Amino acid sequence: MAVANLLLYLVLTMVPAAVCWLVLQGPRALSWLRRRRSPPTPSGPSIQVLAQRLRRVHRTLLDFEPGTPALRRFAARQAYDDLLRQACRALDVEHRLDEVPEGIDKEIERLRVEEALRRAGLRIP
Template identity: 55%
Template sequence: MPASGEVPVTNMLLYLMIAIAPTAACWTLLRLPRLARRLRRSTPVATNPPIERLAADLRRVHRIIVGYGPGTPMIRRTGALRAYDALLMQACRAVDVPHRLDQLPTGTPLEVERLRVEESLMSAGLVIR
């Protein structure tokens, strides 16, 4: 028979193993889906929309801007032009065309830069009109 000091320690270790093992196994099983999602998420995801969608949006917004008549409110024109500029900037990032659309003040310099960017995008092969 073992010494009296060893029995309680051995019994305590056995009790801890019996109590902790199922808990640890259940905890591991519950965490497996989260681990699988985290591993799946590590694949690269495109952050920009496809270039075809950008070109279609540019054509659509350009048609809207050209179609505005003389009685169109200024806020509508300004909103459409800002949306068009945002689409132009996204397209420039997608095809690596330099632009200064976000740095210029509203007015003639911005209009000239917008025309330059449109021509650069068209020469890069993007059909925007």
Template identity: 50%
Template sequence: MAAGPVLLFAVVSVAPSALFWAALRLPALCRWLRRRRAAPVPSEPPVEQVAADLRRVRRTLARLPAGTPAARRIGTRQAYDALLVTACRELDVEHRLDGLREGADRDLERLRIEDSLSRKGFVLS
């Protein structure tokens, strides 16, 4: 017996069912692909959150009483600098805080960054 007609009969009888099954599954496949390609999650916090954190840490730094341990004072200042760097990155402001050591140069760079951020509309106080 020839296999040709049997194979042709199998294709002709199975193909319509397979096509309709695939057509019914297509919308679900499209939804799955759209969910899979969801919007990327931002790696940085929103700029509003950075601004609120900067204001909070700035107030904390300004209100540290005399006699506060140096570790706490330095840690607060480092947290403030890290938030300034994040704000600079989000608003495309040039900064040199990463390359400067503690001292007058770093303090001046902080002031320059604060001025640049406030000129771009970033409220620090």
């Protein structure tokens, strides 16, 4: 009889607490379960497309003729930096392209990022 009373006492004290917990934490637990079930969807172009675009813009930067307008050179560098950022995001590589001001420091950061992407498996000439 004592065991039955103990079980009844545990049920009567634990069920209300469990119900309150489910009411308060249920929506968060359900959203966590949904996120775990569904595979993450990529939020940008595939890494192959990014690599192709990076190589194309890199060639463009190298092939500028003397006398090319500064605005065109600047726009190409900005496009290249944007592609580098996307590749870093896709491969989980650290970068400081947003923090470094334009100039020699930015060129050094581009080279560092290119090398980090190469080590991560992305081929950029």
